[in-house]
Amino acid sequence: MKTLQKLFGNASTRKKVLLFVSGLLVTAGWAANFFWASSRLFDAFMLLATLTAGFEIARRAWQGLRNRHTNIELLVTIAATGGLAIEVYWEAAAVTFLFLLGGWLEARTMSKTRDTLKELINMAPETAILVDGEKRTEIPAREVDEGMQVLVKPGAKIPVDGIVDSGGTTVDESAITGEPIPAEKQAGSEVYAGTINKNGRIYVRATKSGADTTLARIIRRVEEAQEEKAPAQRFIERFARWYTPGIVGLSIVSYLFTWDLELALTLLVISCPGALVISTPISVITGIGNAAKKGILIKGGEYLENAGKVTAIALDKTGTLTAGKPNVTEIIHFSKAADLAGVNPKEEFQEIHTVSLPDRNNESLPLEGEELLYWASVAESTSEHPLAEAIIAETGQSGRIPEPDRFESYTGQGIEAVLGEDHIFVGKTEFLKQQGISINDGIEKEIATLTKKGRTAVLVARNNELLGAIGIADQMRPEAPKMISRLRKNGIEHIAMLTGDARDTAEAIAEEVGIREVHAGILPEDKNDIILEMQKQGHQVAMIGDGINDAPALASADIGIAMGAAGTDVAIETADIALMSDKLMNIPEALRLSLKTLGNIRQNVVIALVTVAALLTGVFTGSVHMAGGMLVHELSVLAVILNGMRIRWV
Amino acid sequence: MTTTTTILRSDGLSCPSCVNNIESNLNQTEGISKVKVHFNTGRIEVEHDTETVSEEKLVKVVAQSGYEARVSQF
Numbered sequence: 095m096k097t098l099q100k101l102f103g104n105a106s107t108r109k110k111v112l113l114f115v116s117g118l119l120v121t122a123g124w125a126a127n128f129f130w131a132s133s134r135l136f137d138a139f140m141l142l143a144t145l146t147a148g149f150e151i152a153r154r155a156w157q158g159l160r161n162r163h164t165n166i167e168l169l170v171t172i173a174a175t176g177g178l179a180i181e182v183y184w185e186a187a188a189v190t191f192l193f194l195l196g197g198w199l200e201a202r203t204m205s206k207t208r209d210t211l212k213e214l215i216n217m218a219p220e221t222a223i224l225v226d227g228e229k230r231t232e233i234p235a236r237e238v239d240e241g242m243q244v245l246v247k248p249g250a251k252i253p254v255d256g257i258v259d260s261g262g263t264t265v266d267e268s269a270i271t272g273e274p275i276p277a278e279k280q281a282g283s284e285v286y287a288g289t290i291n292k293n294g295r296i297y298v299r300a301t302k303s304g305a306d307t308t309l310a311r312i313i314r315r316v317e318e319a320q321e322e323k324a325p326a327q328r329f330i331e332r333f334a335r336w337y338t339p340g341i342v343g344l345s346i347v348s349y350l351f352t353w354d355l356e357l358a359l360t361l362l363v364i365s366c367p368g369a370l371v372i373s374t375p376i377s378v379i380t381g382i383g384n385a386a387k388k389g390i391l392i393k394g395g396e397y398l399e400n401a402g403k404v405t406a407i408a409l410d411k412t413g414t415l416t417a418g419k420p421n422v423t424e425i426i427h428f429s430k431a432a433d434l435a436g437v438n439p440k441e442e443f444q445e446i447h448t449v450s451l452p453d454r455n456n457e458s459l460p461l462e463g464e465e466l467l468y469w470a471s472v473a474e475s476t477s478e479h480p481l482a483e484a485i486i487a488e489t490g491q492s493g494r495i496p497e498p499d500r501f502e503s504y505t506g507q508g509i510e511a512v513l514g515e516d517h518i519f520v521g522k523t524e525f526l527k528q529q530g531i532s533i534n535d536g537i538e539k540e541i542a543t544l545t546k547k548g549r550t551a552v553l554v555a556r557n558n559e560l561l562g563a564i565g566i567a568d569q570m571r572p573e574a575p576k577m578i579s580r581l582r583k584n585g586i587e588h589i590a591m592l593t594g595d596a597r598d599t600a601e602a603i604a605e606e607v608g609i610r611e612v613h614a615g616i617l618p619e620d621k622n623d624i625i626l627e628m629q630k631q632g633h634q635v636a637m638i639g640d641g642i643n644d645a646p647a648l649a650s651a652d653i654g655i656a657m658g659a660a661g662t663d664v665a666i667e668t669a670d671i672a673l674m675s676d677k678l679m680n681i682p683e684a685l686r687l688s689l690k691t692l693g694n695i696r697q698n699v700v701i702a703l704v705t706v707a708a709l710l711t712g713v714f715t716g717s718v719h720m721a722g723g724m725l726v727h728e729l730s731v732l733a734v735i736l737n738g739m740r741i742r743w744v
Numbered sequence: 745m746t747t748t749t750t751i752l753r754s755d756g757l758s759c760p761s762c763v764n765n766i767e768s769n770l771n772q773t774e775g776i777s778k779v780k781v782h783f784n785t786g787r788i789e790v791e792h793d794t795e796t797v798s799e800e801k802l803v804k805v806v807a808q809s810g811y812e813a814r815v816s817q818f
Binding site: 104106107109150153156157158159161163165166167197198200201204205208211215218304305309312317320321331366368371372375378379385504541731736 | 771811818
C-alpha cells in the first residue's frame with residue numbers, strides 16, 4: 095500500500111503508470127475482439143481502460159471544481175462518462191487514453207523546447223571553493239559574498255562573477271557570449287559565473303553571486319522574453335477564450351435540436367483549443383531559445399514580429415563597426431641598413447619603411463620598430479590618453495617599460511619625457527617641429543598617406559633625432575563588410591552610418607565596410623533625428639549601437655539592437671535585441687531568425703485553424719466520432735509543436 | 745510573517761490550460777499571497793509566507809494539481 099501511495103504521490107510517475115495500464119487494456123480489448131470475437135470481453139476491457147485513464151482526468155476535473163473553476167479535463171470527463179452511459183465503450187476508452195497519451199507526448203516535446211534554458215540554468219555550479227588563508231571550504235555558490243576569494247580549478251565551472259586575483263588561464267565563455275573561442279584571463283581580468291575554466295588554477299575575488307550574476311540576469315532576460323506574449327498570441331488567446339464556451343454551447347444546442355447525445359459529446363471532445371493556443375508560444379519560445387544559444391537576446395515575441403519587417407538600418411561606427419579601442423596599425427621607421435654597410439648614416443641615405451601591423455600576423459617587428467615603440471611607451475607610460483594605451487599595449491608584448499624620471503604633457507600636442515640620459519618627444523608633427531627637431535619630406539609624405547586612411551599619426555624623437563612615427567586607428571571589425579553585404583543580400587537597401595567622429599575617419603571606414611550614406615560629426619540627438627527622418631520616409635528602421643550615446647536612437651528605432659551587452663545593463667534596457675558578444679554576423683542572423691519564426695507562427699496558426707474547421711465539418715457531416723475527434727485533435731497539437739521545434743535548427 | 749518569493753520549475757506543462765489548474769490550486773492554499781504560472785517557460789512564481797507554507801509544501805500542492813515541479817535558485 096505504501097509503495098502504491100508513493101507511486102501515486104509522484105505526479106509524473108502516476109501519469110505514466112495510468113497511461114501504460116490503460117494502453118495495455120485497450121490492446122487487450124482489441125485482441126479479445128480479434129481472437130475470440132467477443133464483444134463482451136471487448137467492452138469490459140474498454141470500460142476498464144476508460145476508468146484507468148479517466149481516473150487522472152477526473153481527479154484533475156474534481157480538483158478544478160473544488161477551486162471553483164472549470165477546465166478541459168471536466169469536459170473530457172463529461173464526454174467519457176456520457177460515452178459509457180450510451181454504451182460506446184471503445185469511444186470512451188479512446189478519448190481518455192488519447193487525452194493522456196497526448197498530454198504526455200506534448201509535455202515531453204514542450205520540455206525539449208525549454209532545453210536551452212535548462213542548459214543555461216545548469217551552467218551555474220552549485221558550490222564554490224572558498225579561500226580563507228590556508229583554509230579551503232566548499233560552500234553553496236549563492237552564499238559567496240562580495241569580496242570573498244574563491245579557487246577555481248582547471249576544468250571546473252566558475253561559480254561567481256568576479257575579478258581574477260592571481261593565476262592565469264583560458265576560459266570558455268560561450269554560455270555568456272556565444273563565442274566559441276576561449277578567452278585569455280590573467281590577474282585583473284573579469285570572469286563570469288557559469289563559464290568554464292579550461293587549463294589553469296585561478297583565484298577569483300567575487301563581485302556578484304547567485305541571482306545577481308550575469309548568467310542569472312541573462313536567464314531572467316530570456317525567460318521574460320519568452321513569457322512576453324506576441325501580438326499574435328494575445329489575439330489567439332482572446333479567440334480561445336470564447337472558443338471553448340462557444341463549442342460547449344453548440345454541443346448543448348445541437349443536442350436539444352437533434353437529441354443525438356453522441357454528436358453532443360463529440361463536440362465536447364473537440365472543444366479544447368489546444369493546437370490554437372499553443373501555435374504561437376511554441377514558435378516564440380523556440381525562436382528566442384535558439385537565438386539565445388547563439389548569443390542573441392531577443393526581448394520578446396513582439397520584437398520578433400517587428401524585426402522580421404525591417405527595411406532600413408542605421409549603424410553607429412565606434413564600437414559597432416569598429417572595435418571601439420584604438421590600436422597601433424602602422425609603424426614608420428628608418429632603416430639602418432646603410433649603417434651596417436659601413437656608410438655614414440646621413441639622413442638622406444636613410445630608407446623609410448612603413449610596417450603595417452595587421453598584415454604581419456604577430457611576426458616580430460624589425461629592431462628599429464621595436465626601439466621606436468619602446469621610447470614612445472616610456473614617454474607615454476604615465477599618460478592616460480587612449481592613444482597612449484594603444485602604444486603601451488603594443489609594446490607590452492615585448493617586455494617591461496620603465497617610467498620616466500621627469501615628464502611634461504602639452505595638452506593636444508604631445509609629451510616631453512626624460513629617462514636618465516635620454517630626452518624623448520612624442521606628439522604631433524607641429525609639436526616636434528616646435529621642439530627644433532628636423533622632419534624630412536619623405537616621412538611627412540608617409541604621414542599624409544596615413545592621415546588620409548583615417549589614422550592618427552604620432553611622431554617620436556629621441557635626443558633631438560627623429561626615430562619615426564606611429565599610426566593609430568580604431569580598426570574596423572574584420573567581419574563588418576561581410577555583414578553589410580549580407581544585410582544587402584537579405585533585401586535591406588537603405589543602410590546608413592551615424593557617428594560623432596570626424597568625416598575623414600568616418601568615410602575611410604564607410605568605404606572599407608561598403609556603406610555609402612555617412613552622417614559624420616553628429617550628436618546623440620542628431621542620431622535620433624535621422625532615425626525619425628527614415629521612419630517618415632516609410633521605413634521600418636533598425637538601429638544598431640553600443641551604448642549610452644546611442645540610447646535615444648535605439649529607443650526610437652522600430653528595433654534597437656545593442657552590441658556586446660554582456661555586463662552592461664544600459665544597453666540591454668534600451669534595446670529590443672541585445673547581442674551578448676561582439677559577433678557582427680549575429681545582426682543579420684537575428685533578423686533572419688525573426689523572419690523564420692514569424693513564418694513559423696503563421697504556419698502554426700493555419701494548421702490549427704484548418705484542423706478546427708475540418709473537425710467541425712467532420713462532426714456535423716457524421717464522419718468524425720469521439721475517438722476520431724480526439725485523435726485528430728491530439729495529432730494537430732503534436733503537429734504544431736513539432737513544426738515549432740523546427741526553428742531550433744534553422 | 746515573512747513573505748518571500750520562491751521560484752519553482754515544472755517540465756510537465758503540456759498545454760496552456762495547465763496554468764489555470766496550478767494557479768487555482770495554489771491560490772486556494774493558505775499562506776500564499778500571489779501566484780503566477782508561466783506556460784512558455786514552465787516557471788512558477790509564488791509569493792508566500794515562509795512560516796505557514798514551506799518550499800516542500802509548494803511542491804506538494806503543485807503535485808496535487810497533477811504536475812511535478814522543483815524549487816529553483818533563480
